[in-house]
Amino acid sequence: MVEQSLPLVSLTSISKTFDGKAIIDNLDLSIYDGEFLTILGPSGCGKTTVLRLIAGLEQADIGRISLAGHDITDVPAEQRNVNTVFQSYALFPHMTLFENVAFGLRMQKLPNAEIKPRVIEALTMVQLEAMSERFPHQLSGGQQQRVAIARAVVNRPKVLLLDESLSALDYKLRKQMQSELKQLQRRLGITFVFVTHDQEEALSMSDRILVMQAGKIVQDGTPREIYESPANLFVARFIGEINVLDGVLLTQAQTAGAWHAKVEGRDCMVHSQLAFNAGDKVCVLLRPEDLRMSVCKADATDIATGVAGRIVERLYKGATLESRVELSSGQHILVSEFFDEDDPDFDYRLGEQVNITWVDSWEVVLPYEQH
Numbered sequence: 001m002v003e004q005s006l007p008l009v010s011l012t013s014i015s016k017t018f019d020g021k022a023i024i025d026n027l028d029l030s031i032y033d034g035e036f037l038t039i040l041g042p043s044g045c046g047k048t049t050v051l052r053l054i055a056g057l058e059q060a061d062i063g064r065i066s067l068a069g070h071d072i073t074d075v076p077a078e079q080r081n082v083n084t085v086f087q088s089y090a091l092f093p094h095m096t097l098f099e100n101v102a103f104g105l106r107m108q109k110l111p112n113a114e115i116k117p118r119v120i121e122a123l124t125m126v127q128l129e130a131m132s133e134r135f136p137h138q139l140s141g142g143q144q145q146r147v148a149i150a151r152a153v154v155n156r157p158k159v160l161l162l163d164e165s166l167s168a169l170d171y172k173l174r175k176q177m178q179s180e181l182k183q184l185q186r187r188l189g190i191t192f193v194f195v196t197h198d199q200e201e202a203l204s205m206s207d208r209i210l211v212m213q214a215g216k217i218v219q220d221g222t223p224r225e226i227y228e229s230p231a232n233l234f235v236a237r238f239i240g241e242i243n244v245l246d247g248v249l250l251t252q253a254q255t256a257g258a259w260h261a262k263v264e265g266r267d268c269m270v271h272s273q274l275a276f277n278a279g280d281k282v283c284v285l286l287r288p289e290d291l292r293m294s295v296c297k298a299d300a301t302d303i304a305t306g307v308a309g310r311i312v313e314r315l316y317k318g319a320t321l322e323s324r325v326e327l328s329s330g331q332h333i334l335v336s337e338f339f340d341e342d343d344p345d346f347d348y349r350l351g352e353q354v355n356i357t358w359v360d361s362w363e364v365v366l367p368y369e370q371h
């Protein structure tokens, strides 16, 4: 758990326009020492701009930035104790790994006696010390990425900014690097601010995720909070697969936070900590893996819970089986189930009538949004 003491980096009321267009809009952001923070959002929402502002590569129109309690708003990039690893690693092709990593220290005119142990230490951290005399073209993409990190880490920054640093890698290498990067961050204890538009990457690597939309932070939370309790429809849809049942009518409060609701013509219970009134229309959000499906027996008249539908598509996904189900309103929803050969009812056929339920209170209820 990250200590919520004084922030290491603070952005206060930051706004930035490009060509008269507001790109960052009155943004407040605190980053804490030692955390792995991910800024997640669709292309163009302003993620890279936030990193560049922290790095000092862009100047904010309005607002202040501080690092370790010092105002650095007007401090030039090279004097900030911050390093950036960009998507393209930009290693010097004619230099060995050792010299690539040593470059920044040589520019600072440090003595050789100090440079050598620091470079070896940084290369050891990324487990490339045995390759220190190789050139970048003799390395895999993942190894080049590690050199880029060593080159940043050797300067002992307080904060390491990583901009889509894994996006150039193929799927398998990317998975491997995700776990290596996370381990490296734990080992180094350096604060990482990671930018990505890949929600799976964000969920698996981060202590905390900021979801951005059009220059604003729309949710700030742990991966679990973001996935299980999305703040709005945008976040819910951006993170993973989700079914949205629109315009559900809350009919009557049962207890605090529990409502009778008309879902697809059936009386269902839904739960929410938000304040609603009877008669309100809401959106009910359900993750495919939280749904349970059972076959409707021909004589079934006693199904009291859940909604009715018909299977219109089934996709075998290895560990899971995905079914697309058409509800009585015509809306399609996705149900994902673990493959269970021992369950006699598991092998539903296309066209079969099913009843869909969910575990009490695993649904997310949000105010109705026009969209």
Ligand SMILES: Nc1ncnc2c1ncn2[C@@H]1O[C@H](COP(=O)(O)OP(=O)(O)OP(=O)(O)O)[C@@H](O)[C@H]1O
Pocket: 018, 019, 023, 041, 042, 043, 044, 045, 046, 047, 048, 049, 050, 197
């Ligand atoms: N130097 C610049 N001059 C003009 N417009 C810019 C500049 N830098 C960024 N922008 C614009 O600001 C918006 C946000 O860009 P930014 O790179 O921060 O987005 P992003 O969320 O990182 O996107 P991506 O995931 O595609 O990298 C975009 O519309 C971009 O075109």
